[in-house]
Amino acid sequence: MDTNVTNIIVEKVKNSRINQVDFSDLPFGKVHTDHMFVCDYKNGAWETPKIVPYQGITLDPAAKIFHYGQSVFEGMKAYKDEAGDIFLFRPEENQKRLNISSKRISIPELPKEIFMEGLKTLLQIEKDWIPTSVGSSLYIRPFIFASGTGLHASPANEYKFVIVCAPSGPYFSGKLKVLIEEKYSRAANGGVGYAKAGGNYAGQFYPTQLAIEQGYQQVVWTDDNTHEYIEEAGAMNIFVRINDTLLTSPVSDRILDGVTRKSVIDIAKAEGIAIEIRKIRVEEVVNASKNGSLKEMFGAGTAAVISPISGFGHRGEHYELPELEDNFADRIKKRITDIQYNKAEDPFGWRYQVV
Ligand SMILES: *Cc1c(COP(=O)(O)O)cnc(C)c1O
Numbered sequence: 235m236d237t238n239v240t241n242i243i244v245e246k247v248k249n250s251r252i253n254q255v256d257f258s259d260l261p262f263g264k265v266h267t268d269h270m271f272v273c274d275y276k277n278g279a280w281e282t283p284k285i286v287p288y289q290g291i292t293l294d295p296a297a298k299i300f301h302y303g304q305s306v307f308e309g310m311k312a313y314k315d316e317a318g319d320i321f322l323f324r325p326e327e328n329q330k331r332l333n334i335s336s337k338r339i340s341i342p343e344l345p346k347e348i349f350m351e352g353l354k355t356l357l358q359i360e361k362d363w364i365p366t367s368v369g370s371s372l373y374i375r376p377f378i379f380a381s382g383t384g385l386h387a388s389p390a391n392e393y394k395f396v397i398v399c400a401p402s403g404p405y406f407s408g409k410l411k412v413l414i415e416e417k418y419s420r421a422a423n424g425g426v427g428y429a430k431a432g433g434n435y436a437g438q439f440y441p442t443q444l445a446i447e448q449g450y451q452q453v454v455w456t457d458d459n460t461h462e463y464i465e466e467a468g469a470m471n472i473f474v475r476i477n478d479t480l481l482t483s484p485v486s487d488r489i490l491d492g493v494t495r496k497s498v499i500d501i502a503k504a505e506g507i508a509i510e511i512r513k514i515r516v517e518e519v520v521n522a523s524k525n526g527s528l529k530e531m532f533g534a535g536t537a538a539v540i541s542p543i544s545g546f547g548h549r550g551e552h553y554e555l556p557e558l559e560d561n562f563a564d565r566i567k568k569r570i571t572d573i574q575y576n577k578a579e580d581p582f583g584w585r586y587q588v589v
Pocket of ligand 1: 309430466468469470471490491492493494495534535536537
């Protein structure tokens with residue numbers, strides 16, 4: 235596994251598309267930068283990586299990604315400060331997690347250097363694409379999929395690792411109304427819920443669509459066994475504030491180990507906020523809402539950092555959350571984004587300067 239990545243082959247575009255892009259109106263993940271990073275796995279090894287103009291990928295109809303869904307991904311962001319310096323946020327966590335996800339669905343391990351050097355080199359080439367307006371960043375999508383062919387249900391022998399980037403404005407606008415789900419499950423014990431596998435998302439779309447038809451935006455997943463405990467909010471980790479204590483579920487086979495979740499926990503501790511990492515009963519949240527001790531709920535994930543929840547549905551009832559002037563969500567979000575955008579000290583060592 236000692237692929238020499240110092241020699242990434244770079245083929246640049248002749249004409250950049252950057253002048254055609256309206257940076258004041260960036261829909262999430264729709265506009266792509268000029269280039270992409272590609273590294274192929276063949277004959278048991280990762281080959282020399284390349285950075286090439288953003289382009290389509292041609293695959294054989296028997297490529298295993300189409301039939302058996304071997305694909306994993308990551309979601310990250312690059313930020314630019316006022317001086318024009320570029321930063322990532324805890325990128326090694328994403329690098330490690332990509333391999334954890336890959337292992338679960340029999341994708342070969344990707345050497346750390348290919349991920350990190352590929353990412354840094356691509357960002358240096360695309361640095362003009364990193365937006366600077368408030369809440370904007372360059373969304374980065376590293377992913378691996380089975381390009382090897384064969385209709386036999388077994389792992390592929392060829393894979394592609396690709397990184398694409400999309401300049402993006404703020405992710406969600408407004409608070410989320412969520413529906414506590416008691417029929418469908420996102421993940422099960424012994425399953426792939428902890429992996430960032432593409433198929434996990436496919437399975438979420440239908441129940442989420444049903445929730446949308448009832449006037450909600452997201453589903454709150456409960457445990458597959460009893461549906462008595464809340465686990466995640468859509469594709470975000472979930473936090474609940476009862477009185478002045480912040481609660482979040484422990485990670486497990488079924489709950490993704492989010493980088494934002496980990497950061498929220500550490501910030502809360504640093505802020506002197508009481509935090510408990512334990513299972514959270516649906517009943518506890520419903521009762522807290524009824525007796526007025528439920529103060530806040532929010533999702534945590536890279537795209538939006540913190541997504542405040544305005545209310546939740548449960549068994550045909552709707553529960554509204556109070557509007558708090560001085561809330562944990564805003565306080566924690568500001569601390570995290572100030573670190574991301576190099577506006578504050580970073581006592582945790584999370585900020586990672588690219589150039
Ligand atoms: C990606 C993801 C998260 C959030 O992880 P971050 O590392 O914070 O972006 C949470 N839950 C699920 C299911 C996810 O796929």
